[in-house]
Amino acid sequence: METIKLVFTHLNGWGLTAILLLTGILEFSFGLYRNWKATDKAVDLASILLGRLVMPAIVSWFALTLLPNVIPQLRNVFSWVPLGWGILLLAVSDDLTQYWYHRLHHEVPWLWKFHRTHHSAPYMGMAMASRQNFIYTVLFPQIYATITLTYLGLGLPALVVRGIKGLITTMAHSSIRWDKPLYEHKWLHLVAWVLERTISLPATHHAHHAAHDRDGVGHYQGNYGNMFFLWDVIFGTAKITRKYPEQYGLEHYQEEEWYAQLFYPVFKSRKEGSELAETPAKPVAVTRILTEDITPEGVAV
Template sequence: MELVKEIFQHLNGWGLTAILFIVGILEFSFGLYKKWKLNDKLVDLASILFGKLLMPVLVSYFALQLLPKVAPEYKEIFNWVPFWWGFFIICIADDLTQYWYHRLHHEIPWLWKFHRTHHSAPYMGMAMASRQGFFYTLLFPQTYVTTTLVFLGLGVPALIARGVKGLITMMAHSSIKWDKPFYDNKWLHPIAWVMERTISTPATHHAHHAAHDRDGIGHYNGNYGNMFFLWDVIFGTAKITRQYPEEYGLEEYQDDSWYSQVLYPLVKSDKPGSELAE
């Protein structure tokens, strides 16, 4: 219990990474990476390394060098805001920004090329939770919105909000269907009804990663929410079935080389007919 307490106390630091590895090991133990080819391993690994190693350096530069030079007079101008109001502001600003960034990458063809890497994995799990193209991650607007709000004085609320969001997002990508008991037990249905319309769960987010929509479950052009599924409910992109797709990864988007999936358009694909070869 002490270890669990320590993990959640440091959720936005090493705690989130610890949860990622613990759940990942459980998934691997249950044989949930049977379709994990070498090419997919390299895509996942490259994405994780970029997200965990390079992005913090870039964000630190933005926070510690650029903002103080551009707007020094606004540093900690919002430090009077109470914690819970700050938490609310961070959650809305960060997650709503990501919802629209994510949605636009599905709806605008040339932007889709930068995001499709996330939909090429034929499996769900911790390994692919951070699977993204270099430029998609680099230009995450919510990262810079939240960093700016931290600079303006909402540092503590941001620390907690980012930790909670990271946990929800990772567990929505997990192959462990932790939400299933809420659907299988009638006495939990009222909780399930609220939960699945508020935050992302495996059922709703797995549908977003389905290989197709022929089964009536897949909904890859919808269910865009990361922390809050509420945005999908509000903006009409939600599909709730309480079921899970049998196949993952858009069928026509697999087998591009790992380096083209991560580094497009700096590196093009050598797969004939691929969008990433253009």
């Protein structure tokens, strides 16, 4: 138990950050960010800072102040649950909650505006992995579900799930197509078949970020899974092609101001016709246009 705790403490502490930085350096060396525009830089970097500096304060208040005052009698009530069952409970509660939260933000027009920022990046990579409207992030239900279960005594299972999920979701956003050998080598096809129906891989998650579906790969109205792609298989939103989209991006992206993308509806865009403007265009979550500024060409390995 102590070894598991030590491994996942380090993974959640400095391990995932190191993986993110090293992968980002590789992506940069492959030329992904050669056309990284000022607006996108601001949105990406501000999202990372908000996630590292502000969200921990909110999470700490919820865990250390709110829960002890609201349900003091339930602290560690589930501490008897075996590690394996605890991991299963945390994994399902966290990721299934996020699947539906994510899916609703694609299917409900007014919710789409809060998730739109994550899809406005015309590229995939470590820089945009945390790119989100801050209100969308603050209201992540899976965060509070996991914190509550931790308070109830499932701290070690939460640590394990957080580490594994962080690793999977980080690498699914990478522009480095590390899953490509699974599709190219026949002897790995069985491994590919199992993995692509179980967890999010670059091919399936990139399809979710596609600029369009005319290439037969893009599937922005599906492939919602974060850690587990299994939810898409179960709920009929999966599309598996073992290919990668031609281009990434978002229809009507006008490089809206960084503050509008991060803090809508507190701050709105001044760009006429923007979905984030005071008088927005009709929200469209299901149609995209080509984005030619940054593509994954030349960065796949």
